[in-house]
Amino acid sequence: MAEKDIQYYETQEDKTKWQSTKEFIWNPRTRQFCGRTGISWAKIIIFYIIYYACLVAFWTVMLLVFYVTVDSNHPKWKLDSSKIGSSPGVSYRPSPPEKNVDSTLIWFRRGNASESKYWSDSLKDFLEPYQVEEGLKECDFGSTRKPEESCRFNLNSIDNSCSSSQNFGYDMGHPCVLIKLNRIFDWEPKPYDSDSIPQNMPENLKNDYNSSYVYISCEGENPADKSNIGPISYYPSQGIPNYYFPFTNQPNYLTPFVFVHFQNPTISVLINIECKAWAANIKYNKKERLGSVHFELLVD
Ligand SMILES: *[C@@H]1O[C@H](CO)[C@@H](O)[C@H](O)[C@H]1NC(C)=O
Numbered sequence: 001m002a003e004k005d006i007q008y009y010e011t012q013e014d015k016t017k018w019q020s021t022k023e024f025i026w027n028p029r030t031r032q033f034c035g036r037t038g039i040s041w042a043k044i045i046i047f048y049i050i051y052y053a054c055l056v057a058f059w060t061v062m063l064l065v066f067y068v069t070v071d072s073n074h075p076k077w078k079l080d081s082s083k084i085g086s087s088p089g090v091s092y093r094p095s096p097p098e099k100n101v102d103s104t105l106i107w108f109r110r111g112n113a114s115e116s117k118y119w120s121d122s123l124k125d126f127l128e129p130y131q132v133e134e135g136l137k138e139c140d141f142g143s144t145r146k147p148e149e150s151c152r153f154n155l156n157s158i159d160n161s162c163s164s165s166q167n168f169g170y171d172m173g174h175p176c177v178l179i180k181l182n183r184i185f186d187w188e189p190k191p192y193d194s195d196s197i198p199q200n201m202p203e204n205l206k207n208d209y210n211s212s213y214v215y216i217s218c219e220g221e222n223p224a225d226k227s228n229i230g231p232i233s234y235y236p237s238q239g240i241p242n243y244y245f246p247f248t249n250q251p252n253y254l255t256p257f258v259f260v261h262f263q264n265p266t267i268s269v270l271i272n273i274e275c276k277a278w279a280a281n282i283k284y285n286k287k288e289r290l291g292s293v294h295f296e297l298l299v300d
């Protein structure tokens with residue numbers, strides 16, 4: 001008996017649910033569809049059409065204002081008025097693997113082909129755009145470059161010991177590290193006056209200072225590093241000719257650089273290295289990473 005009661009009760013509820021759903025979708029008594037009359041539906045649809053039209057109009061105007069004020073070739077804020085500032089940072093290549101973001105260590109074992117290959121492949125990738133010769137000007141001190149022209153950076157003028165065919169010396173444990181200034185739009189190096197050459201500039205640069213170059217110098221940071229670093233040479237030369245500057249987003253622009261060749265670093269010792277760039281308008285601030293770059297070299 002009890003079973004029958006429950007069954008009856010359940011069918012009763014199912015029926016009312018279905019009925020009320022049907023009534024919600026279309027109620028013939030009040031002539032409502034989904035709870036609204038035809039007029040009510042028309043009003044709400046018109047409201048949303050106007051609402052979204054206004055939103056679209058608002059964002060379109062904002063986007064247009066944005067595009068009108070933005071120049072895709074020239075930054076709005078330059079040099080001193082920009083966050084980047086007017087003193088370039090210095091950086092090095094090859095970069096350590098991405099999984100060690102904080103690492104500034106160039107480490108490999110001589111004779112381990114896969115380890116040295118990582119570093120030389122990284123440099124090969126970086127130098128890929130430098131192979132292009134079309135659309136570039138052969139710059140020199142005698143000729144002037146039009147602002148929209150980019151200079152060729154001749155890889156053939158780099159000594160063989162830092163060449164791609166020698167894997168930049170990584171196989172042999174005499175690695176080459178590429179040092180460059182970070183691009184700052186419109187920035188040009190200012191030379192030192194003959195009486196403002198800094199006291200701490202390396203002797204060889206002070207003696208042969210030529211105002212047409214930005215110089216790069218690398219040295220060991222601590223006394224032990226200074227003795228472990230071994231002889232260093234710079235290719236194509238220790239100075240970056242100033243005709244590569246300024247960078248103004250010229251097509252095909254190639255960042256000039258200096259290859260630093262560590263000819264005979266002490267094996268199995270971590271060497272702290274700092275490379276500095278020298279020009280009157282390059283500020284040196286180690287903490288803010290201006291004017292210099294730090295990395296470590298460990299050849300096992
Ligand atoms: C080279 O290094 C990799 C990992 O860094 C290692 O797996 C491999 O065994 C090494 N090869 C030789 C010949 O030592």
Ligand SMILES: *[C@@H]1O[C@H](CO)[C@@H](O)[C@H](O)[C@H]1NC(C)=O
Binds near residue numbers: 141209210211212
């Ligand atoms: C600086 O270097 C350029 C190019 O090598 C040379 O033409 C010029 O005479 C040098 N200037 C000085 C003052 O040595």
